Amino acid sequence: MIFLIFILGLIIGSFLNVVIYRLPEGKSIVDPPSHCPVCGHKLSPLELIPVLSYILLRGKCKSCGVDISIRYPVIELLTGIIFIINYIYFSDLIILTGGLIFSSLLIILTMIDFDHQILPDKLTLGGLGVGFIFSFFRSDITVIYSLAGILAAGGLLFLIALLSKGGMGGGDIKMMAMVGSFTGPIIAVSSIFLGAMIALIAHLPGLVSGKTGMKTKLPFGPFLALGSLILWFWSEELFDLYINLFI
Ligand SMILES: [Zn+2]
DSSP states (O other), rough: HHHHHHHHHHHHHHHHHHHHHHHGGGGOOOSSBBBOOTOOOOGGGGGGGGTHHHHHHBBBBHHHHHHHOOOHHHHHHHHHHHHHHHHHHOOHHHHHHHHHHHHHHHHHHHHHHHHSOOOOOHHHHHHHHHHHHHHOOOSSSSSHHHHHHHHHHHHHHHHHHHHHHHOOOOHHHHHHHHHHHOOOOHHHHHHHHHHHHHHHHHHHHHHHHHHSSSSSSOHHHHHHHHHHHHHHHOOOOOHHHHHHHHH
16 A cells, blocks of 8 residues: 555656646646657656656656756655655545645645745645645544634744745745644644744855855745644654753
């Protein structure tokens, strides 16, 4: 079963690549079919096999020989692994399905934020709707708890945005409201702090060497997404660790 979940993850990962590439450019997700962006060569079924096709083609387009970004198989593998972790942690089918959707959204948002410094409403607000609807059917959280998550995480970031006078984007606010709809307030608010901590550590070398000034605009989205994903799986472990360290 774990193997099947992994294969499903690879296939969904391949679809996430399409969304990451096409959605910000306003292109259709389904039409035209997958093709080489340089020569337009339409990919055969064999060339559409996740990861394996990349290895078989040695990372090059079969038609024109242009290098295919290593990012494609990496995203596919990453999605496969994250799907397995979801499967291990959530035995309830509804929660598992919600987890797979939630993780997929965070992967897409991270990559689009990296590439374009935007977090599209279709994904953040759309995902928020999905998370909220799921809460009606979930046994682990209530509808009120999901709503509290949306308001707490979105509200906190909105406040930070007001206080920092634009240091925080509207996309970040909507994304964390989406996270709250899936996780409820405690994990969502903790994700903001964890994301900020990871961002600080990641940017520390740049800040110390003076390459990154305090006024430099840094994309915060990928760190928020990473913090959210970590706490989606390991909130209990990290809360325990925090209590042992500081209380
Ligand atoms: Zn080509």
